[in-house]
Amino acid sequence: MRQKHLYTNIKNLCGITTGFPRLKVGKQLNDFVCVENAWLLISEKGTFEQFGEMKDIPEFSGNITDCSNKLILPCFIDSHTHLIHANYRESEFVDRINGLTYEQIALRGGGILNSAKKISEISENELFELSYERLIRAIETGTGAIEIKSGYGLSFENELKMLRVANQIKIKSPIPVKITFLGAHAFPEIYKYNHEVYIKIICDEMLPVISKENLADYIDVFCEQNYFSPEEMEIILEIGWKYGLKPKVHVNQFNSIGGIQSAVKNNAVSVDHLEVISENDIVTLKHSQTIATLLPACSFFIKIPYSPAKILIENNIPFCLASDYNPGSSPCLDMKFVISLACIKMNLTPEEAFNAATLNAAAALELQYDYGSIEIGKKANFIITKPVSSLNYLPYSFAENCIEKTIIN
Missing domain, CATH: 2.30.40.10 (Urease, subunit C, domain 1)
Structure with missing residues (x-):
């Protein structure tokens, strides 16, 4: 005892x-x-x-x-990670050094589609072992609760593979794990010009099984130019709600295209990234209960703007900090480094940064009453x-x- x-x-x-x-x-x-x-x-x-x-x-x-x-x-509470993946993408790191942007790499088959190909080639057991080792590394650097997304499957079979691995991790994990279904991370190459068909697969095939097997807590969509439009995101989120999945979504990483408005309309728990934010976005968030999740390690790694945290503070908009751990744009599980970046690059005081990475991050995973x-x-x-x-x-x-x-x- x-x-x-x-x-x-x-x-x-x-x-x-x-x-x-x-x-x-x-x-x-x-x-x-x-x-x-x-x-x-x-x-x-x-x-x-x-x-x-x-x-x-x-x-x-x-x-x-x-x-x-x-x-x-x-x-620390890490409320946004892509912990489950098969391969690292250090070759894309070199591509960026040589002048390619994240978007250019994606358009030529790198990025998310690169990771999706590797997920299809690995066994569930091997994927679990690789991913669980990362969880232990996160705990060693101070993380005491974590969110894990799917999103590198991009097919019925492989998205379910990722979610089942996430649930294996959840069962074994010494810390709380929340799971997010991100089938709408990108359009598979075969549906690049036929978005409706892939969205139908997500809504009519994936979501019913995910709900039946209780595989996820949240639903996510990458709402961005060349990915999912706000209108496409709304279709997916509305069906997700019918299956009991609350939205936590990627918006405004590169462009402000109405994703925040669509997310708030659908009562999103959080809107994540926000490296680009408009006056209209600020007004929308001020009149909502949605938490902004800021990801400075991604900004650091792929050299994009940092989220304007001070503007959020001035407008009393709640936000948290997370790692955005993933193999392409933020291979960092160290939340202490995320806090350092928030102070150095976003001009947060240490107190602001620690609150954002602990209490507010717990709220972004609806864990604030216990953690x-x-x-x-x-x-x-x-x-x-x-x-x-x-x-x-x-x-x-x-x-x-x-x-x-x-x-x-």
Whole structure:
């Protein structure tokens, strides 16, 4: 039976909440509450039971860990990943160095279609082993809950293969896993000029089986020029809702074409990317409950603009940070690096970035009542850092591994 565990002499216990808000916006994002010289008690149930200053520490005779000069903070929540894939795409990395854009690579059969071809050639067992190893790497860098998308299958058989692998990961995973069906990631070459047929396959063939086998929590569409139009996305999202799948969608990575409006109209939980955003998009998001998911590692890797986080803050629009881990445009599972990029390239304060990668990211996966902050009663998934000088040191030391241990309960 699990026993209580006391952590003592914590330099800073950070990311504390007391119930509300469950989602921070505007000036609230700068409030990442910390207690100096703290203690933290974990219950037999693996939840946060009590915490406080060392001067008020209770008598305790069980398991004790000394955290002198170390920080404790809630695990990162990575709400947007393409964790399941068969191959890496380092050749496309070189193509971009030689001057090709992401869109040019895609138009000549690279990108998503490249990954889809490899998915069809790999066994389900091998795909699981490769992907689960990535999950463990993510946990080691501080991730305590994660979203996993399909989207490299692009056929009935291979999309279901990916979703079944995702569910195998979910069963074995020590951390919460949410699964998103992304059959509408791109049009397979055979349907490049016959969109209606592929959309019909998604809606009439894939979705009924996904629902029957309970293979996904959310539905996603890549709404962008040369991919799915807002009108095509709406057709898919409406059918997805009929099967109980809430939308979390790719929009505005390269162009603002009305995807945000269509997503909000369909009550999307989140709209992800937003490297390009218009005044009309801002107005739409201000009058919605939809969370923006910003992906700075993608911007860094393929040299596109960074999402305008400060504009979202000024307009009290909720947003979170995620890795966008994938083999083509963001081969990065390290959420600490994502936070560093948010500070360096998007001018977020460390407090804003940590809130966006923890509490707000939990809300983007509808996990905010159990994860995302140090709060009495929440699940005790947290990070112990190596000895560091301050919270600010974590994003400052952008290439240093500052995490000593990820504790998962």
